[in-house]
Amino acid sequence: MGLLSILRNLRQSPEQQAHLLLLGLDNSGKTTLLKQLASEDISHIVPTQGFNIKCVQTSGFKLNVWDIGGQRSVRPFWRHYLDNIDVLIYVIDCSDRTRFQETISELTKLLEEDKLATVPLLIFANKQDLTTAISASELVESLNLHTVRDRMWQVQACSALTAEGLQDGIDWICKHVTFKKK
Template sequence: MWTPDWLWETLSWLGIGGTRAKLLFLGLDNAGKTTLLHMLKNGRATILQPALHPTCEDLTFGFYRFTVYDLGGHTQLRRLWPDFFPEASGVVFVVDAADPERVAESRVELDKLLAKKDMLSTPFLVLGNKTDDPNALSEDKLRQKLGLVQTTGKGKVPLENARPIELFMCSVVERQGYDEGIRWLSQYL
């Protein structure tokens, strides 16, 4: 049954129901993780400095209350990522689709995450960000380069014991695509 967003937000605001989840925002530096976090929190794009250390924010998105950890994407910060894996409800992995030269590096990091034993059942939302850039890869090309040809499907329930994983293309600064991806991820939390 479909319920209007305003009803879920009102119920969450009143403290009735709602699901709490711990989300990790991961990806390479300059992919748009911090911009996405600020967009979700404040509703506007802000010019930001790259994350120099992990940050944490509590957000409400519809019926869900998220504790979001933006862990940064510089090589040194990536070493800290495993410290946050325990009890992670889901991962939002952001890829700069307008920087094709770094997509291979993104794939290496994503493959490492997907292979972690303590993350085998964790749902993954992969956001191909910066589609507003004319140099951005298409969804099909990004899927191929990331090895995400066989994913869960945007409207399907995964097979039993299969990790939910899906790619959504988005432009955080244009406010497009990421909300659909977060709704998709929310069904697995």
């Protein structure tokens, strides 16, 4: 088989893709998580002003990820990014107990959005590398997730800093989400 045939086959093989929205409070680790997934350097992360967009290739899937800033002043604009989302990824800093009520409130608002009805939810229980972090199972209880019945959901313990647990979350997406043909 010649090079031209190989290129034609590659071009004809439909790549599956999904649009992911990455949200969470400021300092939850969203950008670090996204840079880890994209195999980029994480030694210098600055707070996201606005948004970041990255395409992550994994296991034959193309994940188009929108990382939107989590500062209080930016959160009202989250709703402008909810169209055509295949998966909502919500990142929680599990070591910051002082902000649990705030993050629960923001997540609850998102789950009430009509545009996100039935959209699968992946929650990354981030900063598990810190001794002060609550576990993923404690987070499930805190968020009262057992009452969420209108969508698939998963809580994945992770550390964006060490990348532990990130691939497990992406594997869940690849297994449970209906992908679109490119």
